[in-house]
Each structure stands twice: as C-alpha cells, then as structure tokens.
Amino acid sequence: MKPTLSYSHPDILYQDNQKEIVRATSEHAAYLQHHMRDEDKFECSLYDMSPWKALHSPLRWQEAETWTGVYKGTPVCMFGVCPNEENEELIDIFGSQVDIGSIWLLGSTHVDTVYRPFLRLSRLAADHLCRQYDVVENVVPLQNSKTIMWLTWLGFNFFPQTIKVKDTECVRFVRCLSHLDVTLD
16 A cells, blocks of 8 residues: 555654654754764765764754654654755746755664665655745755665756865755746756
C-alpha cells in the first residue's frame, strides 16, 4: 500500500508499525548528533556548525518546520524547512515577492540501511515541505553524488554554475511551485 501523510495530529506526519515522521525534539537531535553520517558532518563543518548546533538550532526557530524520521523507534534523520528571506542571489532570480525557504536533511548512518522506506517517505515529506514556499533551495557538495541523485529523484533542479564553500565545490539545488516558470541557465 502506498503511504500517505496524515494531518490529523500536529506532531505526527506519518505513522505505521515501523516508521514515523514526527515533530523533531531535542532528544532526537541529541541522538542524531552522535550517529550522523560523515558526509553530513562534513556539510555542517562547511558552515562552521557542529552536529549539535546544526540539529538543535532549527528547534529554536519559530518559523522553522522540523521533523524526525524514525524507524523501529530509532531516529534516522532530521529534516525541515525555514524561511530564507536574505538570499540576494535568489531574490535577483525570483523577485522579492517570492517566498523562499531553505530545505535541509541531516541523517544517521542508519539511513543507508533502511533506504527503501526512507526513499518512499522522503518524497512525501519533500512534497509537504515544498508546498509551504514558492521556492525551496539549499546547496550540496558536488562530491555527494548519492545525495545529488536523491535530490534529482525528489524533483529538484540544479544551478549550472558551482559555488565554493570553504574550497569545496558545491551546487545550489532548487524546487519551485508549479506556478513559477523558471529556467536555470
């Protein structure tokens, strides 16, 4: 049976006998900071953030929406979206009247072992988060080829030019609501 999101409880986006998407808590963040994938630790370091800060900060932001993917009672990832009103590059492209959000995910080493359920639910979760903004975006290191393939599968597009973050080649990815007609060349 194809999974669908539930909006009947404000703190539960999805739940079955093995998998849940629940409102993120500091307990989830505390667990995940010690079990984070190396590539996600590296991304945190690009922005001078510890895993602790990267996972706990969104919990304090009132405008952020932050969720945890749980498999058999164990947190496997935290993800969410928050407003990004100060990105001049994107404002130049999309205009000042467009609502822009930054989407993110930090995962544990367990994500790779439960990739099938993760993939199915990640598409639903991405769709949910993307509906809240006209445009959602972020950057990913070019070396993270699995992440880039996953983002492509989720329907994100990539800017043709790369950017450097601390000498690391990265690419900006973006997904727009259907009413925006944008070409990234």
